[in-house]
Amino acid sequence: MSDLPAASLAGVTKRYGDEVALGPIDLDVPANRTTVLLGPSGCGKSTLLRLLNGLIAPDAGAVRVLGAAVTPASVEGLRRRVGYVIQEGGLFPHLTARGNVTLLARWLRRPPAEVDARVVELAALARLPTALLDRHPGELSGGQRQRVALMRALMLDPEMLLLDEPLGALDPMVRAELQRDLRGVFRALGKTVVLVTHDLREARHFGDLVVLLRDGRVAQQGTLAMLEGAPADGFVRDFLGAQTDPPAGP
């Protein structure tokens, strides 16, 4: 069971107009581990994530997630089994933190007591003070907003979690703290996680498995140690080197 990939792309291409945003690409996302999508800006990381929860459809190839093909018919049910967090959280400004977290559960008419209990549980997990739950997103700090976004993604206890640069907009102190907390959550839950970053240190912090993308294709995948020990080509070496070398002083 855990040997089967949680998600896979086979011969997938995604174009915008004449520009190829992603692919052709083949990729398996292993179950119950954290996979980090790494690569320079514009290489197709977000596009890959959007394919995984059916926000966009591929122009060629097949996307399978949690054992089923992503089709217009299956996509809505699938999304409820896949949590999604984006940079800046994508929280709805007209709802409170609690309203954001419980929106889908309330629409599905889950019992209120169950919903309330789950919110308390998630607040503890995401280390968000419950006093903040009744604030609107505009009244929370960036880090607090990302904790709420994580709670929203985890509300229905999804099997898989997709995070698109969840820490990208935070300042370094908050970022380090949230990094630690996130890793704790991932370890505690043991879920399939796909996390996008362009930051090598973040990849090192989270990743069991790293997939390095370049111009929409896989440049190399494996553990970070493997990539560093045997870079597949000059791009991989340069990408890893550029971020590990201390910056040249002025």
Place this chain on the structure above:
Amino acid sequence: MRGSWAALLAGCVALGCAPRAVRVGSKNFTEGVILGEVAARACATGGATTEHRRQLGGTAVLWRALRAGEIDVYPEYTGTLAAELLRGVDARDLAGMRRALAREGVAMSAPLGFNNTYALGVPEPLAAARGLRTLGDLRGHPGLALGLSHEFLDRADGWPGLRARYGLPQRDVRGMDHDLAYRALSAGAIQVTDLYTTDAEIAWHHLRVLADDRAYFPEYSAVLLYRADLARRAPGCVRALESLGGSLDAATMIDLNDRVKRRRRTESAVAAAWLEEHRGLRTAVAAEGRAARVWLRTREHIAMVLASLLAAVLCAVPLGVAAARRPRLGALVLGAAGVLQTVPSLALLVLLIPVLGIGAAPAVAALFLYSLLPIVQNTVAGLRGIAPSLRESAEALGLPPSARLRLVELPLALPSILAGVKTAAVINVGTATLGAMVGAGGYGQPILRGIRLDSTATIMEGALPAAALALLTQALFALIERAAVPRPLRGGR
């Protein structure tokens, strides 16, 4: 729609329901309203339940309403009939006119007794200084400014024909409301205006009526037009209307006009007094205070605005949602609503009469049509302005499109939608004053009457509450916004 109402009415009459009231209409000028009031009161003494829809706008409105059965009776002039409504019939040929009218299902009473034809008037001192006695004398004074009523300026037997007949050289010729023309005369902005030979203002403003020595203006004998079926529906009423023939001469009419215009009596009181003194007909005059009057107008006005606004919100928000989703449809919808917006309100009201009759219906329909654009526009803008990341988040949650619209997109667009509704509401409060032109009542009623009577106090009776209502609407929407829009989405926090 109209057909089904007619069928319903016919069925109702056949089943022996009480016959509906005889409706008398009148044009938007004092003599018309007095004659309408005289006709309505006379008709009532003939045993019919009667109501008077007063100051319904111009000839076109009344003529359409009569043929559509929206009104049963209205005062008209033979000259207008000949020139405007029954082309090719001579104004002095009553029999020919009756035959032509019969083809439209309309009958004409015996002439009431006075000829109210067009004339041009000049302030007495100016006329004396320049030696103006006849229309021909105007030829020697090309610099005089003319302020003519719109109807006179446009109609075939009005200014174009007059200018040709007398070879008049004046170039400064402006169209203005007949009643405003008298103000312009006193202010010296114009020197010549068209007037009716029974106007009370001739004496009041010391005007000299220029003689029509080339017999240009046709006969304008006052008559009552009524629907041919009225003789069957309310024979007593028709007998009473016919008995008015020959009873009103020009001097009497000038006096009645003067009682209303200068002595500030109501048309009802003047008509009732004349009927009692000269015809021995006693009719009741309801005395109503200003407060009751303003309250009635307020109710009419608010009802018009609310009904049109509610209908517009119910139509325009879904249209806006559809338009925001499909750019082509959006362009079409916004284009159509934009075109509607450019139709002048008065024209739209008149165009709606054949479809909706007179009263509140055409006014509400016109206000509804005008409300569509701001609401559709703001709904589209509100929805299109939602950040893509928020749309994506809602979709990624696994909410179906209808739930996303209801729970996320519409709430986020709400401030913009509300702003659109507010714009429509404020515009409606102002535009609804024009509803009085088609018999819808509202604050336009005292404004029309005040302009007609040259009475600032009466104008204010409509204009002040209308302005107050517009301010109140603004305030109300501020409250609605505070209640309905979550704090973080409110502007200027």
